[in-house]
Amino acid sequence: MPGFLKEFFNRNGTGMGLTILLLVLFWTIGLIILPQLSMLDFSFRPNLPPPEIGGPKDVYTLENYQYLVYGPEGGSQDYNSVDLRVFFRTLIAAVCVTIFNLILCYPIAYYLGQSKGNHIRIFAMMLIIPYWINEILRAFALRIIFGETGVLNTIFVGLGIWDTPFDFIRNDIALYAGLGYAYILLMIFPIYNVIESLDHNQIEAARDLGAPWWRIHWRVVIPYAKPGISSGCTMVFMLSAGALAAPQILGGPSSLWFTQLIYQQFNDNNDWPQGAAYAIVLLVTCILFVLAMMRLFKVNMGDIGK
């Protein structure tokens, strides 16, 4: 038995340890790994009517993946430009949402983490309570704000600043706002957690050593908060790339999110293998992208857990 397991059992006792271990294994294997493996399996099979499943035609194939790149066989285009464009647009938009979120949340997290007093508790509560409202309602509330006859347009047109209503939805502004808003907490709290443990003397020392405020952040606070920042960014990126409700409700009619394509494959086309292949491509690309970013910014995997 490896040392850490032995220590684990010593600490928790055999019965309790075994229970915990089984629960964790059930959770990771039964609820996460096995379903994902079956998805992976799906993605390599042709879409067959139920009687033919397990029959001679049910062989492993790459056609679902090829479809994403090349489109339907004998199609008019060399590449599946519609789906590919949606795919890359989704990734780029998710990166933008993440960066936007970071810029918005870092100052808030810094403020919360470094000031003392009861008002911090109230601030945190004000941040958390809106999340009791479910995602759909929040998204539709944003539609009320951004819609053609929504609050913003009524105000701006009423004040005479714009002549005609501005279409926030077609321009994806509503979508970005919705996605940004949806994951604010996931960005704020990891950063807040780290910054809260930053010794305020380090900031004062930097002031004493002559650093201007931006340099204090650049050289002292941000390097210290890096684990929190990377953990927040990873979560926000993954979740916005995989978001469905916000794009569905707030996205413009012409701009699909890749998850919407996946949803269509599963639901409208009833083509599970194709949907699974799309989902796997999205998942793997996101993971590779995150790993690459972590390498670029010299973040360790262990830091993410902080």
Place this chain on the structure above:
Amino acid sequence: MSELKLTDVAKTYGPVKVLKDINLDIQTGELIVFVGPSGCGKSTLLRMIAGLEKISGGTLEIEGQVMNDVPPAQRGIAMVFQSYALYPHMTVRENMAFALKIAKVPAAEIDAAVKRAAQILQLEPFLDRLPKALSGGQRQRVAIGRAIVRDPKVYLFDEPLSNLDAALRVATRIEIARLKEAMPDSTMIYVTHDQVEAMTLASRIVVLANKGIAQVGTPLELYETPDNEFVAQFIGSPSMNLLPGKITQTGPQTTVQLDGGGVAVSTIPTQPEDQGRSVNVGIRPEDFVLTEDAPVFQGCVDFTEALGEVTLLYFAKEKDDASEAVIAKLPGIQRNLRGQTVSVAAAPEKVHLFSNGQSMRP
């Protein structure tokens, strides 16, 4: 020459007055120690000098220039923090070079300055380590090194040794004393809780209490001629005994009839109009000697502590009031005194007199 001058300096946090009427004149090359009870504003005063805290009133001058609104880095001071405040992601070298880099000093000069500081502090083998790979004492030296490379006019230390264990504290204290000797022209201000640090390091001690300065003086001045009861009791350990009484004889020597029954004679002169005045007689525990005749104090020994080189006697309190128990510190080992009634006296030149909390010394 006056290096640093505080005139009527005050600090308020909103409606709360933390410090007021701070007047202090510090000469070049002095090592000034701030002491005082917890929360009396030592750190606040130091941080005001550093520029990390706004000065609410009065002026701060460094080398004759008013510095109230000058940013910290341009005051010619460098602060060493209690928690070291080293940057965990920077090596020792980068930590020490931080200020110079920000000041855009040429790389060669930075290198030379870091090397010189590392040499003084014996940090050369550690220059490329991260702070987490250093011991507490080494980290403390890096924090000091970060100040040294800037070659400041005034060094500020806020309880620099309080995170070290007892043995290391003594060693580092001696190192700081050596460092000060090696840099006779630099001025240092040092905040501490530790009396021994204050007594051994300071050229002058500033005792802070009740939002102001209780007394400024050399360590021995504070010990031998405290201006008031607060300083008398704050300096020295165990603290000075205060025994209430009435003056019965004035003149070049003063006699006091103590409420506890004894009689104390002091070399502090008094005027005839002081006759009958209520005073507190102050006697340090170590100034008591055992006596047979004419005791200043007589009481039952409630408890003893034998420390080897001295023995502390704690006398039983007469009444169960809030007053402190009288303590005597006798040289050597004194056996079998517990439970006995013991008489102690003190030489007249060791007897202090306080009226209304202030010393009656002219």
